[in-house]
Amino acid sequence: MSEQRSQNILLWLVAIGFFMETLDATIVNTALPSMAKSLGESPLLMQSVVIAYSLTIAIVIPASGWIADRFGTRKVFFSAILLFSFGSLACAFSQTLSQLVVSRVLQGMGGAMMMPVGRLAVLRAFPNEGFLRAISFVTIPALIGPLIGPTLGGWLVQFASWHWIFLINIPVGILGCIATYIYMPDSRGPERRHFDIPGFLMLSSSMVCISFALDGLSELGFQQATVMMLLIFGLASLCAYWLHARKSTEPLFSLQLFGSQSYTIGLMGNLFARIGSSSMPFLIPLLLQVSLKFTPFEAGMTMIPVALAGIFAKRLATPLILRLGYRNVLVGNTLCVGLAMASFSLFSLSQPGWLRLIQLLFFGTVNSIQFTAMNTLTLKDLETKLASSGNSLFSMIQMLAMSFAVAAAGALLSTFAGHYGFSDEGAYALQAFKATFICMGVITCSSAWIFWQLPPDLKDSSTEPVEAV
Template identity: 45%
Template sequence: MIFAGQVQPPERSLSILPWLVAVALFMEQLDATILNTAVPTMSASLGVEPLSLKSVLTSYTLSLAVFIPISGWMADRFGTKRVFSLAIVLFTLGSLLCAVAVNPPMLVVSRVIQGMGGAMMMPVGRIALVRSFPRSEMLRITTYVIIPALIGPLIGPSLGGAIIHWFSWRVIFLLNVPFALVGLWLARAHMPDFRDPEAAPLDKSGFFLFGSGIALLSYVLEVFGEHTLSPLTLTVMTLISLGLLYAYWRDSLKTQTPLLAMHLFGIRTFRVSVLGGFITRLGVGGMPFLLPLLYQIGLGFPPWQAGLLTIPLALAAIGMKVISRPLLAKFGHRQVLIVNTVLLGVTITLFTQVQPGTSIWMIVPLSFTQGFFSSLQFTSMNTLVFADVEDREASKASSIASTGQQMSASFGVAFASMLAAWFLGNVNQTDASQVVPALHHAFITMGSLTILSSATFWGLKSSDGDNVSKHHAPATAT
């Protein structure tokens, strides 16, 4: 749907638009995965415990969750082209500040600035795709976008390990700059300028209530298990955060144009994909944070070797993107999501078999399997989100879906770190004999949660998502 005063982008821009969005996603994925391998080295450089650096990871994803809700409004109000370009500039500025950070607090603030840019970059790019291509093309376009972007996770960990081995960890953040310049050039030339001249005013009270509630809840998850705050303080902060989120929910019911369009949860495919995806990502989201700790502290591998062990995961993810379309076309979203979620959870628990002395040739196929199931899971959920959403609601749906994804990613890292800290207790976090059993217990908990989350997809009908997957469910007998 094209709003008043707008025209369909020219054919050349349509062919380049997926690449432009892929560049944005590439930067985000490279930045996230390249940093995971660097956590042990960064903690030693900054003089802090490895698990305490989770705030450097979660501050970015939390910033995404807080600012994504206004990205749809900004795109409608100021146009996708202007907002997307501003997002790239902010992301690059945050990267440069990270590179010169002298302590963890400065690094956290710089990551928040990065998150502000990322919060606008991907959702606005997704809005442009949804408004530029028909629904029947979205699975093909999504696959087309994701495959180049998966190069980030493919080279990120190993590249991060190599940088840590030969240079300073600060060089990691400078890698974003050339890609940002390319993205900015493509955005100015080929990003369509969709906007809604009837965009409503920003829901300021909703933004305050939701943002502060999510930020406080994420902080509680981060410090829980570190024994830095009393149980009473943690309880009070948790109740306040939940109270703020409840106040937002009540306020959204009375506001004509709320920050997050909660009425979209009345659409079954949207509701199940967002809520089910949130729960699933809680179990999966902490794996990129815990695995480098297992490989480097638990198994004693150097950063570059630990990074290489993640390459099979990324290769499997790329391979799955190629075959996900025929799988969804044959079995449909419901069957794929139910079965694949269970298999993904089982794979997470199998990492309990990785311990000192474990052969690399056992780790490689296990990593490959995790990447295979993770890729299929996220492709299925992401393509189902917009299956029954009207074009006019695309920006609102994108804001909610992206917010849910980033919240679950942030909470997933915090949850995984909380579990690891809980099972570790007050022991030395660099002692392999203590770290490995604690991480194994965390894997069991996270895998079990993922398996249980498969129940959220039982609410789908066998025909849900057929307009995206081109799957045709057999007619039921009457």
Template identity: 40%
Template sequence: MSSSDFTKRYLPWVVATALFMEQLDSTIVNTAVPTMAVSLGVTPLSLKSVVTSYILSLAVAIPVSGWMADRFGTKRVFMSAIAIFTIASILCGLSVNTPMLVAARLLQGFGAAMMMPVGRITIIRTFPKAELLSAMNFVIIPALIGPLLGPTVGGLIVYWLSWREIFFINVPVGLAAIWLAWRYMPDYRDEQPRPLDVMGLILFGAGIALLSWLLEVFGEHRIDITSAIVLFAISGCLLLAYFLHAQREEHPLLRLELFRVRTFRISVMGGFLTRLGVGGLPFLLPLLYQLGLGLPAWKSGLLMMPSAAAAMAMKFISVRVLGRFGYRQVLVVNTVLIGVTISLYSFVEAGTPLYVIVAISLCLGFFNSLQFSSMNSIAYADVEQRDSSMASTIASSMQQLSMSFGLAAGSLITGWYLGDVPQSDRVMLTSALHYAFLTLAGLTIVSSAMFWSLRKEDGASISGSAKVATATTEAQTPPDA
């Protein structure tokens, strides 16, 4: 087996292992907050900073990940990111007070921010476009099942062990990921790396961090409307200032002109809109299961498992589906199917048979897996390899922001329907959740319009739908040509 084939065989496992650890950790802490509060002698609400600090660190550090990979090499940065994440996990588990825990989570978020974009850059540079879909399809699975398994794994660990083991389980996984990266990760770097756009990092980092924080706290109604409007305005001004700065800067932090690449623009913007609906589900489903149906936390977590199983099953057929129908048809139809599936949760109530809930969960995982595999791969269909680092950084930044928007949207929509009714009123809360599911379903279906502007031949070089591309090209060629 050649060195190239050897790398292609194991590289997806390297990236998937690190990505799973990062995605799992983004949600596993939520179920442990009450136990952590008792252990540290603080109120559960005061530990919200433990969650938000991780998200803020991600938002600020992701934009600089592409520059670091070009400057220091993908292998060195990826291995360092895993090492930082693992060391930070140990510090989290050893924390004796809230400030120490928050500081460790900030460090952990910095390490996580380097993993996903740099791993994606390496995948893009290693695999030719004809093989990219299969590789991306494999790597995306951890991103889908990590957030779903997080609450379940976290709840079981807290129940049987202690909250500190939530962080310590990252140690063996991190060590394994470091060894895999050292053994199989190729080292790509730019021979003439661009200088770091410090001013751009300050403007964009401050703007995106403030916006992410606002979405976290505003989604829980912990800030008055006047203060929120003022802070949103400040965040908007910072991001607008970055936009103006990027137009003049020769080497901007994020090169926004990449949005002129049509398939990249449609993928990133369409994905952002789609995640507004899908992103609210990790917040809404536990509420529906635990408060609406009265299930214990561990049963609620188990009901999230079918989605993970279906997501893994889809990876075996998504390549063939895209090859048969093409990106345009798949993304338009599949986005609508996701919206319809989300709307089905509006019919789930206390008397709903368990097999019905499991069936809906399976459908959701199945369609979500196809959706994210499609969006993440077509983003790079027409991007030049020299722009892969920048494209991956921009896409990762938008994905992180869309997740925050989605969670906030789910919380705000539910709160709006609930009104002044106390959350202890199970009947009214369930009704509010049903309306929230219908609203998010409608937003998801509307977002399918973003993919209508794709052409039949778009992504043919990735999906292998050569017949579609050839037929379209021949139809567009004048007879005399």
């Protein structure tokens, strides 16, 4: 077989892996009420299904590069697809919420290695000028995954069952394993790098404890003392990592990354701004089904305007930044994103459909501009020697923000549902959702203070949209 054909098959293989991971990050959201009914749980207490997946990816991402260098891209990518497929099968046959959460952790472990290891394989197969074209090709399916995820999930739930949102991964996974074994090059790092195990444990402990503390306020039913202990332990672990990274010669993530003002502000802004916006794919389908009695398919279709508006708005960020500068764009647009989220508190059965459509289109537009501007700001000034580490930390922060977003939204939803305390689930849930949307909007607006710290004249004549995948 020619080298050109092998490289083309490699691109398709990595692209499908990217698609599987991003699809499963969103396909579950529309199916949560049906899952809850099947498993005998409350639909308002199902966020752990989403958190388990995104948090696991955030934890494993820092180790994925070292694992690929140590064992080779072919073995690791093959194992990642196999583990992801096995986790999908386990999800489909889960009989309890606990079993489903454990299965989602297995899925996340596989998914966490698919994307960075696939990107690494493409980098080594297409060096220099060929890499940009290759990585652009493989990231297109990763952008399509979130677009069709909610709708496909709703369609499968309504016309088959929620089990099929996981079972569809099995044939793809089998073909992926075969193709990986035959076509994936088994490249390794040029030298054995030291892996910062203490730093990895400290950082992982911090992420897990903070996520459990947030989720413990709602689904897990932790007492306030337990939540406080988890938060303190999580923050202490984070501080311990910072002190460890200062004196370590090979830390997991070098503190030199934070020598760049744009990277530091972009990273922190991404974390806190995404805590609000990343909760919307979880909250909106849940509201539509639980309180407004939409079918799963109707709820999934409602998310299409958000995705389509996001695609068409991708190119708006660059001219806005060139004209107004990063600070003005990000501060103003962050406030718009927060207000758009708060406006979802107006959702009701009596609301005109055209008004709901305008809200969704507006949110999709400003949210797309937000992601493009934040991503470009974060990565644009990274030094070459820090690019790999900086991108890995950035990917981890994105998945961590998704985990925190769903945990925080779930905690607020549970608190407000208990506060309103109506006997009819739909009635109290609607009031709880309204209050939760307003709170998540306020959280997003508050992150504008982070972007306000940027220099007012910061612009970049070479700005190009950056898709973080």
